[in-house]
Amino acid sequence: MLELRNAEACYGKAQALHQVALAVRPGQVTALVGRNGAGKSTTLKTLMGQMRLAGGSRWLDGQDVSTLAPEQLSRRGVALVPEDRQIFAGLSAEENLQLATVSHGAGPWTLERVYTLFPRLRERRSAQGTSLSGGEQQMLAIARALMTHPRYLLLDEPTEGLAPVIVEQIVAAIAEIRTAGMGIVLVEQNLHVPRQLADHYVLLDSGRITWRGGRDDVGDALEDMLSGLSGH
Numbered sequence: 001m002l003e004l005r006n007a008e009a010c011y012g013k014a015q016a017l018h019q020v021a022l023a024v025r026p027g028q029v030t031a032l033v034g035r036n037g038a039g040k041s042t043t044l045k046t047l048m049g050q051m052r053l054a055g056g057s058r059w060l061d062g063q064d065v066s067t068l069a070p071e072q073l074s075r076r077g078v079a080l081v082p083e084d085r086q087i088f089a090g091l092s093a094e095e096n097l098q099l100a101t102v103s104h105g106a107g108p109w110t111l112e113r114v115y116t117l118f119p120r121l122r123e124r125r126s127a128q129g130t131s132l133s134g135g136e137q138q139m140l141a142i143a144r145a146l147m148t149h150p151r152y153l154l155l156d157e158p159t160e161g162l163a164p165v166i167v168e169q170i171v172a173a174i175a176e177i178r179t180a181g182m183g184i185v186l187v188e189q190n191l192h193v194p195r196q197l198a199d200h201y202v203l204l205d206s207g208r209i210t211w212r213g214g215r216d217d218v219g220d221a222l223e224d225m226l227s228g229l230s231g232h
């Protein structure tokens with residue numbers, strides 16, 4: 001299990017997270033929802049060790065890993081796919097994937113396995129990573145994270161701005177890796193994608209958790225809270 005207990009995080013003097021408690025178990029999807037600026041990306045960065053904990057703690061499989069750096073958490077099986085994807089310029093799609101192998105070695109994820117998960121990437125493997133479409137770049141970013149052999153995958157708005165047909169392909173891929181035992185934290189601003197995947201929901205507002213529930217608890221109330229918060 002990957003977990004934050006009463007996490008606090010700050011940008012300078014501005015506190016972005018207050019007492020955030022959240023967990024994800026192997027083979028489960030925890031959806032982290034909330035409007036722009038609620039602190040969703042900050043929560044993922046705190047899970048990944050990219051944000052220092054100003055209070056509270058981070059736990060991985062029963063061990064306190066509060067002080068570990070992102071590289072150390074990566075070696076222990078945590079991977080983050082950031083919102084901006086961070087595809088390396090000047091490298092082909094396949095070279096982007098191979099870089100992860102250089103840093104993390106062989107393991108359960110191979111080029112063949114990620115190409116089976118995302119057949120489109122096999123077709124586009126020789127193209128410059130940065131020349132891929134938005135949807136292809138998102139697939140590449142997820143595939144590259146998988147090549148680090150994570151047990152926990154943190155996804156920051158993986159379907160934002162993508163065409164519905166691509167969204168469905170990415171949802172299907174996330175469902176497949178969940179079935180393979182991955183613990184997934186899925187950040188989204190709305191409920192469309194989480195509704196298809198999530199076991200648990202956490203609603204963030206102004207850096208605080210204001211609601212949490214299971215898939216059976218999600219109804220119009222959460223929908224209203226989200227649309228009310230985002231001002232629609």
Ligand code: ATP
Binds near residue numbers: 034189
């Ligand atoms: P979005 O969907 O826009 O990414 P979010 O829910 O992920 O929103 P965060 O990006 O975590 O929200 O931002 C939480 C708060 O921290 C916001 O008030 C934001 O302005 C602030 N913040 C985020 N990044 C920084 C930064 N690098 N420096 C200062 N403040 C920041």
